[in-house]
Amino acid sequence: ETMHLSRWLLSLALLSMLAAASAQHSAGIADVASCANYAVPSLPQPALFLLSALSARQALKAARRGPPPPLRSILGSREESALVDEPPASRIQLAMRALALLTVFAPVLLLLPLALVLTPFRERLYFPLVTSALARAGTAFIKWGQWASVRPDMFPEALCAALTRLHSQAPTHSFDHSRCEVEKAVGMPLDAYFEAFERVPLASGSIAQVHRALLRGQQVVVKVRHPDVVKHIVQDFALMRQIADLSMRFRSTSWLNLQASVAQFSNTMVAQTRLDIEAEHIRRFRWNFHGWRDVTFPSIYLATRSVLIEAYEPGQLVSKFTLERTLRVPTSQAAPLSKKLSHFVVSRGEDIYLKMLLVDNLMHADLHPGNILLQMDPPNLALIDLGMVARLTTKESEAFVGLLNAIGAGDGAAAARCVLDFSAEQTSADIVGFEESMSAYFCSSCRGFGKNVLLGEVLRGVLLRVRRFRVAVDANYMTLVTNALCLEGMAAALLPSYNVMDAAQPLLEAHRRLPRVLFRASLPLAAGWKRLQDTLTLRSTRDEMKESRASPSARARPICDV
Known part of the structure; x- marks a missing residue:
């Protein structure tokens, strides 16, 4: 069955490549079909013409898009300093800041010896104290606490669970x-630029807060960086x-590779403070997902270092829907999701993840249900x-x-070799x-x-062994793991019968067997094959879903439980 699927995917890839070549050289659909018939003689003639026409149309649309929007390079301290709109801190400023932080973390340091020997105290009182500090x-x-909360490969799971509270604690200004920042960005008074502007923030994060406004008859959100x-x-x-440099001098902490993680985290954080860089990310994602009619990213009206409209x-x-399913209590007045909509959310969410990855x-x-x-x-x-x-x-x-x-092959030795490559x-x-x-x-x-x-259970088992055997994992890999855990948790809450690994098999098989160029060319057709399988699976498992809901042993895994 796998060989049959791979053969058809290869055939579709050849059709796509032939169609792309025909689009570039203005060849007719009949010429493409003739070449495709030579490459794949078993396909009926009408199917050849249909697939060739669709592939040629896809190739023409891709050619008309033009090059992708640029992303600035953020590689190290020199590039980072160029992004920062603040001068480097002086020694006096660092000393004063260190003194203030020492006051904040003094209880944490004083109670550390007790936390090391008393497990109940550590998990119930000490970890919440660390979170508060x-x-x-x-x-x-x-x-950093938010990032550490999704690094169970480096920190105890009880600490990660306590640190998740930091996702909901955000300052406001x-x-x-x-008003001052927005007027500086738009170059005119707030009331003259917007027809309406809500004074109370719609939401607030650790970097910025968001206001809703009306601009030229269109509803917009205005993101303003905190002072x-x-x-x-x-x-x-x-x-x-x-601190990271100091940790590298001790064998007990050097394996954590805090120098690399702090450096990478610093670059990411500095980039996040620049709202014009976030606008670049949005433009690139809009380009990457051009043609996906059911996946959208916000349009950009204006972007400066401190304001994004x-x-x-x-x-x-x-x-909201995943929490309702997990906690079994209503969290909003919205009607529960139907099976069809639940399937759309889960399967399309997996498509998004796989496209970004493959x-x-x-x-x-930060691809969790709260950002979708x-x-x-x-x-x-x-x-x-x-x-x-x-x-x-x-x-x-x-x-x-x-x-x-x-994981799809059930090969633990191969999985171990891949994980060991997660750090140089x-x-x-x-x-x-x-x-x-x-x-x-x-x-x-x-x-x-x-x-x-169950992908989530397997990944949690892998992370447990990563921490036990002190295997180093770079930050980008943990982003991929965390997003995969969130995806599997979302599927478990909305559609328990949906298996993330089995649904990903067509795309993973095509990616493994085809050269990268052929895989990219065949992706629309391979993704269509995956969606067809998803639809057939949904129809065939409706009875199983009813039984799983009625069964007391139905799966109820947590959302993004890492």
């Missing part, structure tokens, strides 16, 4: 500051780098909050796809012990495609 320490520490955010981030990361995207956050090498770094809006009629997914992205190298993409293929240096890792543990784990808990493999 991070919240009071400022933007960089809040963001005065309306006067928003002094950049200054505090510059000071805090200067201190974090010194973009189109208002209506809809309900998918997180084709674009640009991943939304569902518009009902017609069904559409809108992605928001694109300040943080993961730019993947070809090696990073291939290593993570290799892990997914190893594994100086502290117990490689032999890790490989043996992975092989044993896969033999008992991961049998491969078609064997009801």
